[in-house]
Amino acid sequence: MKKTLVAALFLAGLPAVSPGQVVRPPELPPPLVDTLKQPTGELLRQTEQLQQQLAEQRLREQLAALATLPDPLQLPAVQDILTLSGEPLWREVEVEQGFRAIEREWLLLLTADEWQALLQRWPELAGYLQRQQPLPALQLTLVTLKVPAALDSASALAQQFSAELLRYSGRNHLYQPQQQASTAAPQAAAQSKASMCDWPVSLGMVDTDINTELPALAVQSGHFNLVARRFLPEQLAASYAHGTAVASLLAARDPAITPLLPQLTLYSAAAFYASNAVQQSASLEHLLTALDWLASQPLQVINLSLTGPDNPVLALLIQQLQARGLSLVAAAGNGGPAATPLYPAAYPGVIAVTAVAPDMTPYRWANQGDYIDFAAVGVRVAALTANGQVQPQSGTSLAAPVVSAAVACWRAAQPQLTHQQVYQLLMQQARDLGEPGKDPVTGHGVIEPPLETEL
The missing domain is CATH 3.40.50.200 (Peptidase S8/S53 domain)
Incomplete structure (x- = not known):
């Protein structure tokens, strides 16, 4: 009797249908496994994004730290060169186009007679004289001047003296x-x-x-x-x-x-x-x-x-x-x-x-x-x-x-x-590389030992 009553109550809860009408079963919840997969996949994606962001942040911090370290090949704009006992010898400075030179030093390469002629024309050059050295093999004289900051450029020297002076002169540049x-x-x-x-x-x-x-x-x-x-x-x-x-x-x-x-x-x-x-x-x-x-x-x-x-x-x-x-x-x-x-x-x-x-x-x-x-x-x-x-x-x-x-x-x-x-x-x-003839990469080609004496 109880089973009959339960069945009747169940049927009473169903929507009324006409004979021959197909009844659509009620919506059932998705399986528990599928339900768990969705948030788990999203969580993994979020975790990967956080890991990537963290790695990028660490990389930025490391690069920023490296940027504060001195580059051994990048010399400071101004640097004193010292003796073994710590006394300053000269000062290196950065000049035009990023090259380096001895601070405010200019060289003149000319004959002894040409130097004397310059002194007669501009006696004030003697006040800038640092050193004067003979170059006996080439029969020339090397003059080193230390000019004031106001004259420390080719244009300033040309204006103060003459553009003719620039034929003999140049900075005391540094070479590496x-x-x-x-x-x-x-x-x-x-x-x-x-x-x-x-x-x-x-x-x-x-x-x-x-x-x-x-x-x-x-x-x-x-x-x-x-x-x-x-x-x-x-x-x-x-x-x-x-x-x-x-x-x-x-x-x-x-x-x-x-x-x-x-x-x-x-x-x-x-x-x-x-x-x-x-x-x-x-x-x-x-x-x-x-x-x-x-x-x-x-x-x-x-x-x-x-x-x-x-x-x-x-x-x-x-x-x-x-x-x-x-x-x-x-x-x-x-x-x-x-x-x-x-x-x-x-x-x-x-x-x-x-x-x-x-x-x-x-x-x-x-x-x-x-x-x-x-x-x-x-x-x-x-x-x-x-x-x-x-x-x-x-x-x-x-x-x-x-x-x-x-x-x-x-x-x-x-x-x-x-x-x-x-x-x-x-x-x-020369062993020519690439297209025949001289090129801007390897010139006429590669020279390798031994010397080819039968050419």
Whole structure:
């Protein structure tokens, strides 16, 4: 009886339908699992978004913290260079176009008679005189002036004196080597499989000091002879990193390095000092005195693994060296493909060398332009550090010595050859990359050892 009553009550709650009409069952709630999936999926998406936001926030905080740290390659706008005892020697400052120079110092390169004529015309120049040095090899005089702030520009000097003065003068700019810091993977270093030539060769270079206490660079008669001179104040700490690396490519006797010139007499002019722990600099004044000394030595080729701004005084000295028949080989620079030309590589007649990797791909930081003459391997090259470790190093500074070695080999084998004749021989030996002909990336192509004497 109870079951019949319950059934009747249930049926009474249903809507009335006519016979034959299909009844739609009532809506049932979704399964519990589906109900749980919806909020769970949304929760996961929200969690992922929060994690992404948190990661981005942490990255911003880390980048902000890094931005406050000093970049070892970015020198301060004003920096005092000190002696070993902490006394100031000179002050580096940032000048036009982001280049650096010795504060308010200007150089004049001229004959002694021309300097006396300037003094007679403008006696007040004597009040700015800091130093006057003879350059005996080139029979010129180098004058260093310290001008007041009001005259510390080319336009101000021209207005105060004459535009004629600018023919002889330029800032005492700073120049830097073009080498990337060593990495810590010596097994990855590229090693040349051959020397450029095996006959006696003489070569000059302007660089840092060389650590000759290293066994691999010990002077050895018939293999490596070194004639070195330093053009920096004695009270200034010596810098060894860059010069040691370049010298090791040329002459080191180490199982990991094949010397480019196994019978080398190297004339090394040390003109670079340490601006900080990783950056070396050379003032134009010291470069000029170093180059004048090299011009007096029995050599025909000078390697310049350094770059800096165009300067009328440097341009004049380069012309004087070229007039004496010297071949100048310079690093093109590590400013990147869009960088402006750097000097002395971009001066006419100077052989500008860029760098490529062992697989012949261009060095990513190398300068490019119409002034590029040749390329050489200069990426992850096995070279000595100042403490004697062999580590891979990169830069157009490491490529320039390869071409310098080739030029020196030719000029030693056939001393009657002129600079232009040697240049033509290099063009014949160069391994052209890409489209035929000279291009702004690798110039006429890559120079590789050994020297091809049968051309």
